[in-house]
Amino acid sequence: MHELGIMESALAAVGQEAAKHGATRVSRIVLRIGALAGVDEDALRFAYEALAPTSIAADAELEIERVPARAHCKACAKDFGAGQSYIFRCPFCGDYSGDIRAGRELGIARLEFPNP
Amino acid sequence: MNSPATPPTPAEPPVDYRIHALTGAATGSARGLSGPLSAEITAALTASPKGEIAVRSVDVNIPLLEKNDILAERNRGYFLGRGLAALNLVSSPGAGKTTLLERTLDEFGRETKCAVLVGDLETDNDGVRLSRPHAPVAQITTGTVCHLDAGMIARAAQSINLDGVKVLFIENVGNLVCPASFDLGEQVRVVLLSTTEGEDKPLKYPPIFKSANLVLLTKVDVADVLGFKRDVAVDNIRRIAPQARIIQLSSRTGEGLPEWYNFLRNLAGQA
Numbered sequence: 001m002h003e004l005g006i007m008e009s010a011l012a013a014v015g016q017e018a019a020k021h022g023a024t025r026v027s028r029i030v031l032r033i034g035a036l037a038g039v040d041e042d043a044l045r046f047a048y049e050a051l052a053p054t055s056i057a058a059d060a061e062l063e064i065e066r067v068p069a070r071a072h073c074k075a076c077a078k079d080f081g082a083g084q085s086y087i088f089r090c091p092f093c094g095d096y097s098g099d100i101r102a103g104r105e106l107g108i109a110r111l112e113f114p115n116p
Numbered sequence: 117m118n119s120p121a122t123p124p125t126p127a128e129p130p131v132d133y134r135i136h137a138l139t140g141a142a143t144g145s146a147r148g149l150s151g152p153l154s155a156e157i158t159a160a161l162t163a164s165p166k167g168e169i170a171v172r173s174v175d176v177n178i179p180l181l182e183k184n185d186i187l188a189e190r191n192r193g194y195f196l197g198r199g200l201a202a203l204n205l206v207s208s209p210g211a212g213k214t215t216l217l218e219r220t221l222d223e224f225g226r227e228t229k230c231a232v233l234v235g236d237l238e239t240d241n242d243g244v245r246l247s248r249p250h251a252p253v254a255q256i257t258t259g260t261v262c263h264l265d266a267g268m269i270a271r272a273a274q275s276i277n278l279d280g281v282k283v284l285f286i287e288n289v290g291n292l293v294c295p296a297s298f299d300l301g302e303q304v305r306v307v308l309l310s311t312t313e314g315e316d317k318p319l320k321y322p323p324i325f326k327s328a329n330l331v332l333l334t335k336v337d338v339a340d341v342l343g344f345k346r347d348v349a350v351d352n353i354r355r356i357a358p359q360a361r362i363i364q365l366s367s368r369t370g371e372g373l374p375e376w377y378n379f380l381r382n383l384a385g386q387a
Contacts (some may be wrong), residue, residue: 002263002294006180013178021174028173031180038297038323086322087355098326098359107179112172 003039007047010108011055017111018056026060028112034067034105036086041066059114069103133258133268137275138243140231140252184298187266191273191301195284201383202284204300206324207308208317209290212334214242215367216308216376217285221251224377228384229280233272234287235264242287252276263294266301282384292317296324304383307360309353310334311344318352325353328360330379337366 010031018026033039041064048062069082073090079101082088088097179185195202205213214234221230231252234242243255254272256264269286278284286302288295307328309317312335318325325331331353339346346364353362363379365372 002297009180009183013180017174017176017178036323036326038293086326087319088358089355096355096358098357100326106181108176111174111176113174115172 003043004047004050006039006106007044007051011051011057013108014060014111015056017108018113021113023113024056025114026057026111027114028061028063028110029057029108030063030065030110030112032065032067032105032107032109034103035069035083036100036103037106039106065109067102067105070101071097072099072101073097074099131267131271133256133261135254135256135268135272135275136240136243137252137254138240139247139249140276141254142275142277181297184266187270188299188301191266191269192303193301194270194273195301195303198278198281200278200281200284201304201380201386202286202300202302203304203306203380203383204286204288204295204302205306205308206288206292206295207290207310208292208313208321211290211308211310211313212367213287213290213308214245216332216334216365217246217287219367219370219373220285220376220380221246221248223373224283224380225251228282228381230283230285231276231278231281232285232287233264233269233276235268235289237261237289246287252278252281258289262289262291263298264288264300265298269300283380292321292324296327304329306330306332307357308332308334309349311336311339311342311346311349315345315349315352318349318356322356325356325360328357331357331360331362332376333362333364335366335368336364336371337369 014026014029045062052058052060070079071082071088072079073093073095075095076090076092078092080091090097207213217232225248232246233254233256234246235256235258236242237258237260240255243253246253254275256268256272264286286300305328307324309331333346333349336346350362353360363372363375365376
């Protein structure tokens with residue numbers, strides 16, 4: 001239940017980034033979230049609806065880009081996709097892996113500002 | 117031990133949580149750590165507005181939780197510089213974190229100087245339970261916050277005198293969900309699973325187990341009475357966290373504690 005705090009940081013960063021580009025409004029925010037980031041999309045959208053209206057992002061659309069989990073098997077020296085599951089079992093040899101190569105992402109990927 | 121490098125700068129005020137050093141409070145120069153923590157971060161985030169070019173779409177790649185991550189790295193450097201090993205203990209409420217630490221301070225803490233930072237939403241109860249003349253303890257009461265963050269740790273670490281301390285235990289707020297996302301700058305993340313909880317906890321709350329370096333299966337003395345199947349629990353931990361070491365122990369009977377103390381001994385030796 002820390003999505004509210006994450007959204008607060010996100011909107012603060014969006015405000016700073018907008019200032020950097022001389023923008024006073026933001027039309028689109030693209031977040032990149034890994035399947036293992038521990039962030040719930042619905043809770044994040046709920047937080048956005050609560051916080052965005054009083055921020056620079058009042059008119060912005062929120063887009064969420066999901067990154068699937070990927071792990072690495074040492075024995076096979078291969079990466080494999082792990083879907084939504086937290087159990088990373090190599091499809092080639094059946095061994096469990098704790099070596100996560102993708103899926104922990106949590107950040108702002110892209111911003112769009114309207115033409116002034 | 118090398119002389120401590122730059123101390124962690126405290127998080128920017130105001131804060132909602134409180135820190136209360138119960139024993140071994142820092143005095144005088146030990147407390148002398150100051151400076152606006154956020155100057156660097158603010159500088160990193162606030163670039164000077166350059167040009168009037170109308171930008172339509174910008175790839176920014178700003179990691180979130182960034183502030184906590186920066187602070188966690190600072191803490192890690194600070195702990196390393198002081199030559200102390202920091203452990204972040206996480207579990208659901210009632211898994212036995214405080215009881216394990218009480219006994220650890222009484223036994224292991226006699227040979228190696230330890231300190232504790234303990235977090236709860238309210239009360240100093242755990243801090244009081246852990247207070248020992250030979251171990252500095254600070255209680256962090258978070259109010260409504262469901263986890264500890266790196267800024268709280270930077271501040272709490274300043275509130276006690278860490279001279280001579282080799283092992284710093286951070287007892288997180290009892291919560292098996294949110295603490296998984298907050299790096300505190302610890303060297304080792306310890307997840308506790310008690311036999312009163314059920315063998316499938318790792319499957320139900322995988323993120324925190326996935327992030328563990330060490331999993332302690334606690335209260336094993338009552339496993340049989342509860343019908344708790346240790347082998348099933350261990351297998352579930354292995355499926356989620358193949359990287360983690362597992363120690364089975366009981367803070368009441370002392371079973372498994374020598375292995376836990378050996379783990380701490382090795383850690384303190386490396387730090």
